[in-house]
Amino acid sequence: MLFDIITIFPNFFDSPLKIGVIGRAIEAGILEIRTVDLRDFTTDRHRTTDDRPFGGGEGMIMKPEPIYKAINSLKGGPQGARVILLSPQGKVLDQALAAELARCQRLILVCGRYEGVDERIREHCVDLELSIGDYVLSGGEAAALVLIEVVSRLIFGVLGCKSSAERDSFTDGLLKFPQYTRPRDFIGWKVPEILLSGDHKKVAEWRRRQSLELTLKRRPELLHKAQLDTEDLKYLRSLGWKEA
Numbered sequence: 001m002l003f004d005i006i007t008i009f010p011n012f013f014d015s016p017l018k019i020g021v022i023g024r025a026i027e028a029g030i031l032e033i034r035t036v037d038l039r040d041f042t043t044d045r046h047r048t049t050d051d052r053p054f055g056g057g058e059g060m061i062m063k064p065e066p067i068y069k070a071i072n073s074l075k076g077g078p079q080g081a082r083v084i085l086l087s088p089q090g091k092v093l094d095q096a097l098a099a100e101l102a103r104c105q106r107l108i109l110v111c112g113r114y115e116g117v118d119e120r121i122r123e124h125c126v127d128l129e130l131s132i133g134d135y136v137l138s139g140g141e142a143a144a145l146v147l148i149e150v151v152s153r154l155i156f157g158v159l160g161c162k163s164s165a166e167r168d169s170f171t172d173g174l175l176k177f178p179q180y181t182r183p184r185d186f187i188g189w190k191v192p193e194i195l196l197s198g199d200h201k202k203v204a205e206w207r208r209r210q211s212l213e214l215t216l217k218r219r220p221e222l223l224h225k226a227q228l229d230t231e232d233l234k235y236l237r238s239l240g241w242k243e244a
C-alpha cells in the first residue's frame with residue numbers, strides 16, 4: 001500500500017515511520033510512504049501556502065493552487081487512489097472506516113494548517129474528509145500519522161501475527177477485557193482467581209462479560225453497533241442495559 005502525504009512539514013514524518021511495526025513493513029516492501037513538500041508547488045519568492053480569508057476575519061487559509069498542483073502531480077500510478085483531507089470537519093475515523101481504507105491501493109493524505117483549506121479544494125479534489133476525533137490540532141500532520149498507523153496494521157503482513165489485529169479492542173465492537181501477567185500477587189494486588197483456574201471455557205466467559213460490562217459503563221453507544229449474541233444480550237439486560 002502506498003501513502004502520499006502532502007504537507008508543509010515533510011520532516012514531521014521522518015522518525016515516527018522508521019520505528020516498530022511500520023518501519024519493518026516499509027523495509028519489507030509491504031508499505032511505501034512518500035512525502036510531498038507543498039512548498040515545491042508554490043510560485044512566489046516566499047513560497048506562500050496561505051492567505052487571508054475573503055469576507056474578513058481572523059486567521060489564514062491554505063491557498064488552493066499549491067494543493068491542487070501537488071495532488072495533480074500524483075495522478076497516475078496505482079488505480080483507485082483516494083484523496084483524503086484530515087480536518088476537524090471530517091467524518092470521524094473508526095475501526096470500520098479504517099478497514100475500508102485498508103483495501104485501497106493508494107491513499108493521498110492532505111495535511112492542512114492554519115484555520116483551514118480553501119473550500120474549492122474540498123469540493124473538487126477531495127474524495128473523503130476525515131477527522132481522527134473531536135478536537136483541534138495545529139495541523140493535519142499528527143492526524144495523518146494516526147491514520148497511517150490505524151490503516152497499516154490492518155494490511156496483511158504488517159503485524160507479525162495476523163490474528164493480533166483480530167483480537168484487538170473494537171474488532172467486535174467492544175472494549176477489551178482486563179489482562180494480567182506475572183506475578184500472581186504483586187505487593188498484595190492479586191490476579192482474579194478465575195484466570196488461574198485453567199478452565200478455558202470459564203475464562204472466555206469471564207472475559208466476554210468483562211468486555212460487555214466495561215463497554216456498558218464507559219462507551220454504551222458502542223453496544224448498538226457491536227456483534228452481540230443472545231447470551232451477551234441476556235447479560236447486558238441483567239446489568240440494566242436498555243436497548244434504544
Ligand code: 4G3
Pocket residue numbers: 086087088089111112113114115116117130131132133134135136137138139140143
Ligand atoms: C484542515 C485534523 C486542517 C482544516 C486537522 C484544520 C484536527 C484534526 C486543519 C482545518 C486539524 C482532526 C488542521 N485538527 N481532529 N487541524 O482530525 O480547519
